[in-house]
Amino acid sequence: MKHFNHQGFTLIELLVALVILTFISVAGYSGLNAVLQTRERVAEETRKWQHLAYFFSRLELDIAQAVHRPVRTSAGGTSPEWVGHNVVLGDNDAELTFTRAGMSNQSNEILPPQRIAFRFERGAIVMLHWPGLDQAPSINPARNTLLEGIREFKLRYLDHGNNWQEIWPPAGAISGTPSAVEIKITLTSGENVTRIFALQ
Numbered sequence: 287m288k289h290f291n292h293q294g295f296t297l298i299e300l301l302v303a304l305v306i307l308t309f310i311s312v313a314g315y316s317g318l319n320a321v322l323q324t325r326e327r328v329a330e331e332t333r334k335w336q337h338l339a340y341f342f343s344r345l346e347l348d349i350a351q352a353v354h355r356p357v358r359t360s361a362g363g364t365s366p367e368w369v370g371h372n373v374v375l376g377d378n379d380a381e382l383t384f385t386r387a388g389m390s391n392q393s394n395e396i397l398p399p400q401r402i403a404f405r406f407e408r409g410a411i412v413m414l415h416w417p418g419l420d421q422a423p424s425i426n427p428a429r430n431t432l433l434e435g436i437r438e439f440k441l442r443y444l445d446h447g448n449n450w451q452e453i454w455p456p457a458g459a460i461s462g463t464p465s466a467v468e469i470k471i472t473l474t475s476g477e478n479v480t481r482i483f484a485l486q
Contacts (some may be wrong), residue, residue, distance in 0.1 A: 288352065324434060333433065334475070341433040342481050345469065348386050348402060349483045352463055353401055355385040358420040365458050366461040370454035378407035380414055381441055382467070403427070406439035409474065438472035 331475040352368065359365050369383040379402035388397035401421070414427040441453040445466035454464055463485050470480045 314484045336413075336475070337433055337480065338471075339471075342469075344432065345404065346481075346483050349384075349467060349485060351386040352384050352390075352485055353387050353399055354461075354463065355419065355459060357385060357401055360421045360425060366455055368450075368454055368461075368463045369466075370441055370467075372440075372452050376407060378403075378414065381439060384463070385419065401427075404432075404439075406436065409433045409436055410440055411436055411471075433471075436471060437474050438470070440470040442468040442470075444468070 295331045354367050356367050357365050365383070369385075371379060371381055374381060374390055383401070383403035385399050388399050399419055401416040401419050405412045405414060410431050411433040413430045413432050415430065416427045418426065442450045442452060443456075444466040445451055445456055447452045447466055449464075450468070451464070455461060466479065466482055466484045470478065472478050
């Protein structure tokens, strides 16, 4: 009858195996961590561009509905239907303010025209919305943050002579709407995005 000697691993062999297993585990964790970080960065970039696309879609829709309706201001004066400032003064002022046609509500009723504005403040673009066109004294607009992560928000306006204007109405005009508006946004991440929208 044959007898077999079953010898176990030596201490050196166990230590070598343990070291190899440690290296494999560290490499596996590093690879998994890199994959997770990459996926998170991709998801963050996707969210950023989705928010930007939504903002431009919303702005394009509002601009397409711009109407020729000046408004009375809270100070008793009159403001043109379309106002573009390159310097914002006051809490309720904005780079772009205009009157847009009313939208339909959930009951499919057409709401009256609305006075809205788009303002850059504290690294975000905020939409202002007044409850009525003609603003009574001390009436403040509702505010809704549309887009965050913004470094710069600039606009230009194409007049009917195909000249770009930094403010609107341009010098010598008191009202009216431009032929088109150019929106340039600089993100805090460094990208520059420019869009041009024509008015009807």
